[in-house]
Each structure stands twice: as C-alpha cells, then as structure tokens.
Amino acid sequence: MIIIITPDEFKRVSEAAREDGRAPDEIRPLKIEAGILERADGSSYLELGGNKILVAVYGPREAQIKRLQRPDRAVIRCRYNMAPFSVEERKRPGPDRRSVEISKITAEALRPALILEKFPRSVIDVFIEVLEAEGGTRCAGITAASVALADAGMPMKDMVVACAAGKVNGRIVLDLSEEEDKRGEADIPVAILPRNKEITLLQSDGNLTQEEFEEALDLAIKGCLKINKIQKEALKRKYGE
Amino acid sequence: MVNKMDIVPEIIRENIINLINKKERADGRALDEFREIFIETGVIRKAEGSARVKLGNTQLIVGIKPQIGEPFPDTPGTGIIITNSELLPMASPTFEPGPPDERSIELSRVVDRCIRESNMLNLEKLCLVEGSSVWLLFIDLHIIDYDGNLFDAAVLATVAALRDTKLPTAKIEEEEIILDYDNPQPLPLEDTALMCTFAKIGDQMILDPSLDEEEILTARLSIGMRSDGTICAMQKGGEGPLTKEDILKAINITKEKIPQLIEELDKNIPQTR
Numbered sequence: 001m002i003i004i005i006t007p008d009e010f011k012r013v014s015e016a017a018r019e020d021g022r023a024p025d026e027i028r029p030l031k032i033e034a035g036i037l038e039r040a041d042g043s044s045y046l047e048l049g050g051n052k053i054l055v056a057v058y059g060p061r062e063a064q065i066k067r068l069q070r071p072d073r074a075v076i077r078c079r080y081n082m083a084p085f086s087v088e089e090r091k092r093p094g095p096d097r098r099s100v101e102i103s104k105i106t107a108e109a110l111r112p113a114l115i116l117e118k119f120p121r122s123v124i125d126v127f128i129e130v131l132e133a134e135g136g137t138r139c140a141g142i143t144a145a146s147v148a149l150a151d152a153g154m155p156m157k158d159m160v161v162a163c164a165a166g167k168v169n170g171r172i173v174l175d176l177s178e179e180e181d182k183r184g185e186a187d188i189p190v191a192i193l194p195r196n197k198e199i200t201l202l203q204s205d206g207n208l209t210q211e212e213f214e215e216a217l218d219l220a221i222k223g224c225l226k227i228n229k230i231q232k233e234a235l236k237r238k239y240g241e
Numbered sequence: 242m243v244n245k246m247d248i249v250p251e252i253i254r255e256n257i258i259n260l261i262n263k264k265e266r267a268d269g270r271a272l273d274e275f276r277e278i279f280i281e282t283g284v285i286r287k288a289e290g291s292a293r294v295k296l297g298n299t300q301l302i303v304g305i306k307p308q309i310g311e312p313f314p315d316t317p318g319t320g321i322i323i324t325n326s327e328l329l330p331m332a333s334p335t336f337e338p339g340p341p342d343e344r345s346i347e348l349s350r351v352v353d354r355c356i357r358e359s360n361m362l363n364l365e366k367l368c369l370v371e372g373s374s375v376w377l378l379f380i381d382l383h384i385i386d387y388d389g390n391l392f393d394a395a396v397l398a399t400v401a402a403l404r405d406t407k408l409p410t411a412k413i414e415e416e417e418i419i420l421d422y423d424n425p426q427p428l429p430l431e432d433t434a435l436m437c438t439f440a441k442i443g444d445q446m447i448l449d450p451s452l453d454e455e456e457i458l459t460a461r462l463s464i465g466m467r468s469d470g471t472i473c474a475m476q477k478g479g480e481g482p483l484t485k486e487d488i489l490k491a492i493n494i495t496k497e498k499i500p501q502l503i504e505e506l507d508k509n510i511p512q513t514r
Contacts, residue, residue: 037386038298039333050286054385056331079330079338084381085288085304093327093381094340127331129385131302132285 018168020049020177027163027175027223032144032234034151040127042152044234046144049177050134052086053141055148056127060119074119078107080141082130102138103128109142109162109191109201115155124154135178139164139189142201147231151238159231160200162191163223165216167208172215174223188213190220194228197221249456257457261442268451273494275449275502280397280509282405290406290428292510294398297451298388301395303380303402309369309411309418310377320367320375324353326382326395333387349382351436351476352395355465356380359434359473362403366429369411369418376408378428389452392463392476396436397502403428404510427513434473435502437495438463441483446491448498462488464495468503 017023028049037043040056047053063069068077080102084090095103106128114124126149128141139162146160166176168184181187186206192199208216249257257267264272276297285291288304312319326349328336341349356362367376380402382395407425411418440450440458450458459481465474472492477483 037300037331038388039386040331043331052285054331056385058330058334061334081329083285083302083304083383084325084379085285085291085306085383088287090306090308090379090381093325125330127329129329129331129383131383132287134287 024173030230032147032230034147034234034238042148044144044147046140048140051137051140052132053144054129055144057148057152059124060122063123069121072120073116074122074124076107076111076124078103078126080128086130086133106142110160112200113156113158113160135176135181136164142191143227147234150235158193158195160191161194161224161228163220163227164189165220174219188216192224249453254457258443261445272447278505280401282401282510290402292398292401294394296394299394300386301398302383303398305402305406306379307408308377309374312375317372318368319364321377324349324380328384332384348391352399355396355434355436355474359467361432361434363429363431389455390438390449392438393436401510404512432467433503434465434467435499436463436465437498439491446487462491466495466499470496
C-alpha cells in the first residue's frame with residue numbers, strides 16, 4: 001500500500017558523519033502518500049525516519065460553533081494529537097499543553113497558503129495524528145497536512161513545507177533526530193511557502209549566535225525545498241501529471 | 242446542533258431494505274459475509290505490540306504498551322489489562338474531539354470483555370510479585386477511518402496486537418525486578434476469541450454491517466466467541482428489539498465464522514506458544 005521513494009540525492013557522503021551516519025545537510029528517509037483514508041475529504045500519510053504521521057482534512061464545512069464563523073472567509077482549525085503508543089512511555093490520551101501549542105502554530109503555518117475567502121462562514125479541520133514519534137513531528141505534521149489539504153482539493157497559493165535545523169555538538173545540522181534533539185544545543189523548526197521562500201513558522205529552542213542562526217535557517221530552507229519535491233511527487237502519483 | 246448520526250437518504254434506506262428482504266446487499270455480499278479483511282502487525286516500533294486492521298474501509302491501529310504496577314487488592318496475583326479507544330475526529334465527520342463519549346466507552350468495554358472473559362490471555366502469568374508487582378497492559382485503540390462495524394475490527398486488531406506483543410523477561414532477585422530487554426517473550430496467550438456483529442434490518446440478521454446498514458438497523462448484536470464455540474461476550478445495541486430466533490440464528494452464524502476469522506488471523510500472525 002505504501003510506496004517507498006529512495007531519496008538518492010540526499011545520500012551525499014560526508015567525512016564527518018552524524019550518529020545515524022547522515023551528512024550534516026541530509027534528511028532522514030522520507031516517504032509521503034496522498035489520499036489513503038475513505039471518510040476524510042483529504043488525507044496523507046508520512047514517514048520520516050521513525051516518525052509515522054497520518055493527517056485527515058475535513059471541509060470546508062459549516063462551522064458548528066457560531067463564534068468561530070467569519071462572515072468573509074473560512075477558518076482553519078488544527079488538532080495535533082499523539083497516539084498513546086507513539087512514544088517510549090505511554091502517553092495519556094488527550095491534549096496536553098505541548099500539543100495545544102503545536103496545534104495553534106500549525107494552523108498559523110498553513111494559513112498563508114490557503115485561499116479561505118472562497119468559503120465564508122465555514123471551517124476547515126486538519127487532524128494530525130502522530131502514530132509514532134522520533135523527533136521533528138511538528139514539521140512532519142505540517143508537511144503532511146499540506147499534502148492532505150491539496151488532496152482535499154483546497155484552493156492553495158502554494159504548498160507549505162517544514163523542516164528543522166539545529167546545532168548538535170557545535171555543528172549546524174538538518175532534520176534533527178530524537179537523539180540529536182535531546183542532546184543538541186538548539187533546534188529551529190521552520191515552515192516555508194516554497195515558491196517565494198516566505199517563512200510561515202519559526203521557533204527556536206536553544207542558544208545560537210546570529211551567524212549560527214543564519215546558517216541554520218538557510219539549511220532548514222534548503223531542507224524544505226528538498227522535501228517539497230517529495231510532496232509534489234506524492235500528489236502526482238495520486239493524481240497524475 | 243451537532244448531528245451525531247450520518248444521515249442516510251430515504252431512497253438508499255428503501256433500497257437497502259428491499260435488497261435485504263430479497264437476501265441481497267448493496268455491495269453484493271451475502272447476508273453472512275464479511276467485507277475484505279486486511280491485517281498487518283508490528284506497525285509501531287515503539288509499541289511492544291501493534292496491529293493495523295482494515296475491515297472494508299473501516300480502519301484502526303491498536304498499540305500495546307506495558308508498565309509494571311500494583312495489582313488490584315482483590316486480585317493480588319493477576320496482571321491487569323486496560324482497554325481504551327479513541328474515535329478520532331479524523332475517522333468520521335460525525336466524530337468530535339474531546340474525552341471519550343459513550344460510543345467510544347462502549348467499544349472499549351466490549352472489546353475488553355471479549356478479551357478478558359475468554360481467558361485467552363492468562364493474566365495470572367502476568368503477575369511478577371504477588372500483591373505488589375504485576376504487568377499492566379495498556380491496549381489503545383486508535384480509530385482512523387470509520388465505515389461501519391467497529392466492534393469486529395477492533396477485536397480482530399486487538400487480538401492481532403496481543404499476538405504481536407513481546408514483553409521483556411522479568412527476573413526477581415532479592416525483591417528487585419530485573420527486566421531483560423534482550424530476551425523478549427510473547428504474551429501467555431492460550432486461546433483465541435473473536436467477535437461477529439449483526440444488524441437487524443427488516444426481518445434479517447446481517448453480518449458485518451457497513452456504515453449505511455448500521456445507520457438504518459433497528460437492532461445490533463455482537464457476539465464474542467472462543468475457538469471452541471463457547472460464547473464469551475455479547476452486546477445488544479440499537480433501539481429496536483430482537484427475537485430469541487434472531488439471537489440463536491446469529492450465534493449459529495458466529496460459530497461458522499469464527500474458525501474462518503481465526504484462519505485469516507493465523508495467516509498474518511500465527512500464535513506463538
């Protein structure tokens with residue numbers, strides 16, 4: 001059911017390999033599939049290293065909650081949720097503070113790509129389920145959500161694609177694994193609109209000089225552009241050229 | 242107000258009933274035929290056991306996570322299973338985010354009953370130190386696509402995930418529990434019980450109702466059965482009544498179907514002893 005794409009272009013060998021053997025500017029193996037759920041209006045499945053993420057999109061549909069409605073446009077709502085079995089120690093079901101924050105910034109990261117003015121008074125729901133987590137789930141969630149939104153036929157100005165860069169052992173690296181995130185000095189998740197490289201999500205957690213930040217941001221954007229190709233391939237496989 | 246039901250147009254309702262009265266179904270199945278079954282185990286590496294099951298377009302993932310905890314005071318020598326299900330809002334436009342509602346709780350409890358009462362899992366063997374330490378197994382059901390008949394899909398996925406589960410070997414040395422992760426052991430599974438769910442539509446009892454059939458049923462009956470044909474759990478649902486004949490007919494069909502379901506399961510994940 002799931003087609004594996006081998007991202008050969010990422011397999012550049014570096015003299016100073018990372019713990020999992022990757023070059024500093026190499027992302028983990030990535031595969032994306034569009035349109036895999038029956039009931040949802042749009043859906044996608046993404047694997048990035050050990051991350052497994054499922055996204056469903058419903059809408060535009062009538063906003064059941066009146067105060068959510070906007071007379072001139074649709075609103076986008078996101079729910080980022082981790083399965084209890086997605087992490088080493090079982091996670092209690094239901095939202096915690098971390099997932100509420102991620103839900104909020106995910107909606108804001110996706111918003112600039114969507115043409116919401118076409119659907120006044122309605123709501124677009126994006127449900128992100130982390131089935132298995134191995135570092136970088138918020139970025140993977142945004143990347144997958146964008147594919148699911150396209151699969152749902154939402155009018156969009158561009159895709160949204162996300163990737164993190166960070167500092168591990170004094171070195172700027174791309175797409176931190178769970179281990180690297182735990183031991184690393186800094187982590188910067190970035191989401192962009194690939195066409196004009198505008199940034200729709202930016203967080204930073206850890207200490208960096210301005211030069212290091214610039215290097216990390218540039219690297220994250222490079223990673224996003226690579227991932228964007230795989231996003232587009234997933235949609236082409238589903239819908240043809 | 243939020244509509245909790247999927248609405249079936251009158252013309253489809255009439256069509257389904259007319260077909261069933263002629264012993265036919267909208268999707269071409271016989272009245273006692275399951276939809277296509279797909280089983281995959283070991284889908285979540287971070288879970289000690291996991292399975293993804295598709296029954297037609299109904300799809301769920303079950304993950305099993307163990308913990309060591311205290312037994313209940315009235316059963317000091319037995320392990321504990323805790324079954325929880327989430328009807329994710331991604332699975333259906335009628336499911337909403339929030340704490341488990343009554344449908345979700347009914348599902349977890351019926352699955353739990355089928356596993357527990359069948360004694361397929363020897364909970365006494367999950368006791369480490371009587372009265373103080375036992376294995377707690379969290380069985381989490383993640384419903385990702387809802388197209389009717391969650392019960393049978395959920396029990397099938399749970400049993401597949403249990404068969405997939407490996408616990409670290411526990412040794413007791415000087416009142417300390419030492420867990421050996423290098424020598425994982427399968428669960429003490431001693432039998433297999435699965436479930437068949439019927440919908441009463443018109444005068445017929447039909448197996449494995451699809452979503453449309455579920456929405457127009459007058460009554461629902463789920464039967465959990467062990468491999469030897471003993472009934473281990475039952476649940477009647479729906480607003481209409483059932484006759485004794487309906488129930489006996491459903492039991493007879495279940496007896497016929499359970500060995501076929503077990504065979505399907507064995508093909509994908511044989512039981513290790």
